[in-house]
Amino acid sequence: MKKLILSIFIVGILLISVLPGCSQETLKVRIATDATWPPFEYVDEATMDIVGFDIDLIKAIADEAGLDIEIINVAWDPLLAGMAQCQYDAAISAMTITVERKEVMLFSNPYFEAGQLVTVQIGNNEIKSKEDLGGKTVGAQIGTTGSFEVEKIPGAVLKTYDDIGLAMQDLINGQIDAVISDNPLAMGYTNENSDKLKTVGAVFTSEYYGISVCKTKPELLERINEGLAKVKDEGLIDELILKWLAN
């Protein structure tokens, strides 16, 4: 009897593992995102779903390109390393296309232009732009273009955080002098906390967000680029900007 149960169990497991292989019409794609980056990707408080600009975009692209996407929430530094090691098929996470990243992963055509912006406490009248950050402690998220910009400022001390929310929290607590992050994000946080935070100076870099694709999957990149071109033609990007970045 025991043996019978065991063999039914084993056959069941085998069946389950075989079944998904039978019905593969659309391409299954695992997409990584670091959902701590509002309004591009974050976990909605009420529904507990991952939502945002990037999520709407990748869903639209998937519809156009016939991809069956699964969105995986990972922290930023494992996301970068995971993409370089092809642990995920693709990633959409407000990722700036950089030369260094291009060496280890593929990038879609750019879909959004952003730049770095300095955020400080509302009462800070000393820091007026990026030039005043020498000798100051400046926070940024680990491995982001913002953290690379802090490293370029002579005399500035970089403090890296797991996610940008922690850096902003530390800034609100007054334990660091400024945070450097992408402008939509800085705007989002200063709007939400307009009594505590403000941005200073102008956007001082110009960079482009792209969808990164694992290096061994150029055919996936092609499909994503095609889908991206179609949704761009339909004017979706402008719609999304209105929806997520209006203020």
Added chain:
Amino acid sequence: MGEQLKPAPGGSKLAYIPRIGWIKRIDPWWGLVLVVILLATLLVTAQADPFRNILIFVRDGILITIIVTISAFLIVLVLGLFGGLGRLSKNPFIRFPASLYIEVIRGIPLLVQLIWWYFAFPVVIQQVGEWLNIAALVGFRANPIVMAILGLAICYGAYMSEIYRAGIQSIPKGQMEASRSLGMSYFQSMRHVILPQAVRVILPPVGNEAIALLKDSSLVSVVAVADLTRRGREFMAVNFNPIEVWTMVALLYLIMTLLLARLVAWIEKRSHFER
């Protein structure tokens, strides 16, 4: 740890009878330490491209990890003693707070405690300052390393209290009664009779705690302390080579913990007399 651990004058002669060859007195586990160090050296010299760069990048992180661990552990030793004695106290006004501290702290994950100390505690201080109108408190700024040491020490102090308590309770009650009837005060009996014996009993678990503390110090990387783990993550985020980075970081931790384990073993051996 002080003088109790040193052998009594003349005691060393007793301990080494019958005399054994010098080779047997060498702790064979030093071999493992040597192998791991050799392995790390080999990687750094033979594969300089990632490994040497990783080592150079993380070296200030190693220093931070060591500083955080040692300072936290020194506080833990003192805090644990007070916690342990407090828990054994007959006075409920001492026993209750000590027990409350242990029960509460033991029940909260270390990671949560560290995040609380760094991100929530300063706000609490600032708000108390606003409420009481004290400018110094409103302007309170937490130093991440200090908060990390504080968080680790308070958490491990609770565990250490229980270890001290177990050690003290392992000494037969008659010893305390005898010292008291010889005219010693409670603290004199503790200081000269009970604790010197208890220390020997608790040395292995205390050493264990020290090693666990060294490893758990990696959790401070979430509160923006640039320790070994955080430096490793920063390196990986730019160079995209998790295998090399985490192998190297693991080896560095292993070297530190193995050395610490040898130190603990050596102290245990030195304090092995007269039992």
